[in-house]
Amino acid sequence: MKEKTFSLAVSPHIRSQETTAKIMWSVVIALLPVSFMGIYLFGIHSLYIILVSIIAAISTEGLFQIITKRKIRIFDGSSVVTGILLALILPSTVSLWIPALGSFFAIFLVKELFGGLGHNIFNPALAARAILLASFPLIMTSWVSPFDAISCATPLAIVKENLLSPLPSYFNLFIGTRSGCIGETSTLAVLLGATFLFLRRIISWHIPVTFMATVALFSLGAGKDPLFQVLSGGLILGAFFMATDYTTSPITKKGQIMFGFGCGVITSLIRFWGGYPEGVCYSILLMNCLVPLIDRYTLPKRFGEKQPRISRIVRIKDKK
Secondary structure, three states: OOOOOOOOOOOOOOOOOOOHHHHHHHHHHHHHHHHHHHHHHHOHHHHHHHHHHHHHHHHHHHHHHHHOOOOOOHHHOHHHHHHHHHHHOOEOOOOOHHHHHHHHHHHHHHHHHHOOOOOOOOOHHHHHHHHHHHHOHHHHOOOEOOOOOOEOOOHHHHHHOOOOOOOOOHHHHHHOOOOOEOOOOOHHHHHHHHHHHHHOOOOOOHHHHHHHHHHHHHHHHOOOOHHHHHHOOOHHHHHHHHOOOOOOOOOOHHHHHHHHHHHHHHHHHHHHHOOOOOOHHHHHHHHHHHHHHHHHHHOOOOOOOOOOOOOOOOOOOOOO
């Protein structure tokens, strides 16, 4: 009889060809339409902001890893993603030291001090933006209209403060010809990038769709225009590119739906009754705090265990 040979190995037995670098560089590719559209709408200074933000993020990560004698990981693309995302949520009028400082905060304070990639509890780009907004509120809330760079209020600010300025049409909100951050104005560009991520199976629908649907339903219940609320501000950019961050979002599908719902509720509360016209940044950061709790109660139980075992030490995996 012919002998059979069995191979014994530890789990996981099913492996993916995806790596952290492949995932991160895919996100970079997905962000290219948003970046190009922002540069087209707001001018060449937006390109400088993006480049400075990327260079500062890579430099900060590399220097920190050299000083602390850690493995150099600047080529995995994670710092590039952070640099681009931070630049896209900045006004096009900021001086170049703002993205440089913001990238330093994002990489040094929010990412590396927590242990590096996969260990941070907050989204680095959003946390850096929150720090910059608290430190330099006037600089961070100076908006201009596309092409002519005339100072004006954002659509959400016009509604929030009952200004007499005309509101942009749904078409302009979708294309991006309205004031706002570099990468948040064009819904079309964001959806193009998001489609690429869906096709690559980098993200799933659970968080972004729940996030946007919650804002729409909450707006309808509050007597607001749901389509205007979804298309305005940084909701769509945040839903697809920020809230879906592997490290700071729940693991399970049920948990992701809960996360998206919480983001939508907090965003709506801040927009309608808070003192700030936009709430996407703070809603995602607040829900980041609850991710360990969400995972604790949504992870499936192992056979024979009363409570699922959970480790939040390293949240980023070779496959999402």
